[in-house]
Amino acid sequence: MVYVKWVFILLFWGFVGSVLHYTLPQHDIVRVSDTYGKRVDPGANSWFWAQADAGTDVTMGSRDVFFIQTRRAGDDVMVYRNEDTGWGWPPYFKFDTANLQAEASDLRSTAADPQWAMLTHYGWRNEFFSIYPNxxxxxxxxxxxxxxxxxxxxxxxxLLAAFFWAIWSRWRRFKRNRINPVLADMSEGLEAAGDSLAEKRGRFGRWLNGR
Amino acid sequence: MIAFLELLIGGFGVLTLVYIALSLYSRSVRRGKLMAEWDAVGSGDRDVFVQQGLEEYDGSLRRKLILGVYVVPILLMGMIIYLVNFY
Structure with a gap:
């Protein structure tokens, strides 16, 4: 049973970690080699694509997406998509896709005469699902x-750590003060637990009765 | 446009839940503090003392600060929109 518990703990933290890793912004040092637009029909991988540009028809199945081809400082190749996130998730509120494409095109350079750039992105590249960081x-x-x-x-x-720590410590205090005493009473007998509950409910009961 | 309305309505719903929960929590904390204060130095009827303290709290600036639950995300959103698109 100990293993089952650990599997759940690992799954939970793995999920939290991967959501954060996917969503938070990351910086790459890149050399833009080219930019292009390509028609895309998101299918099973549609979770990893954004919607059509803000303001345009979102019900159309396929659309053209901007891409930025780069070579990173470590010499590996990386291709980024360039899409509006609009008002959806993740909350980058990005509407300037076309402007960004213009800036990226402006920074194109060759290996012989490199122009380095810092590219901020979120998301993952995965060749097997054809997904690209945005x-x-x-x-x-x-x-x-x-x-x-x-x-x-x-x-x-x-801020996230502080927020969840604040909630967690309050929950622990609540459990210690309100739940554990009742559980302790229960082990002494159901009658005693009933008495304790009645006492604890006193304030709520009085409020119900109009005080 | 629909996406914007979804965000607006969904966000308002979630923030309202947060606002209600935070208001109730803050009031209960205040009640606990008033009880502790009466236990330490109080005289007269305990319930009346706590009731008066809570009524005072209802009109206080502290209580109104909880409205920041709505204000802060809107300011944050405006800041992100500016930084991502126009900076």
Whole structure:
């Protein structure tokens, strides 16, 4: 039974971790080699594609999507999609897809004469499902080894941890003060538990009776 | 447009739940503090003392600060829209 418990704990934290890893912004140092648009018909992988541009017809099955082809500082290839997130999830409220494509095209360069850029994105690349990370912003940087401090992630993760810790500690206090005493009474006998509950319900009961 | 309305209505619903929960929690914390205060230095009827304290709390600025539950996400959203699209 111990193993079952650990499987659930691992599944839970794996899920939390992967949601955060998918959703939070990450920075890549890239050299844009080209940009293009391609028709896409999201199918089984439609979870990993955004909707049509804000304001356009979202009921059409297929649409054209912008892509940005790059080579990263580590010399591996990465292709990003460039889509509006609009008012949906994840909450980047990105509407400037076409502008971003124009900026990315402007930064194109060759291996002989590289122009490095910092590309902010969220999402994953997976060849087996044809999914691509979504580019959020791009700006030119001096070289391939600039240091980037992920302030947004630091702030978001700190606030998330503080928020859940606050709720967790209050829940533990609530359990200690209100639930455990009742459980302890129960072990002494159902009658005693009834008495305790009646006592605890006193305030609520008085409120019900109009006090 | 539909997506925007979905966000607006869904967000309003969720924030209202948060607002109600936070209001009830904050009131119960205040009640606990008033009871503790009466236990320490109080005189007269305990229920009347707590009731008066809660009525005072209902008109206080502290209580109105809970409306920040609505204000903060809207400001945050405006800031994100500016930073992502126009900065």
């Amino acid at each position: 580019a959020i912003a791009i700006r030119a940087v001096d070289g391939p080894d600039v240091t980037i401090i992920p302030w947004v992630n630091i702030i978001i993760l700190t």
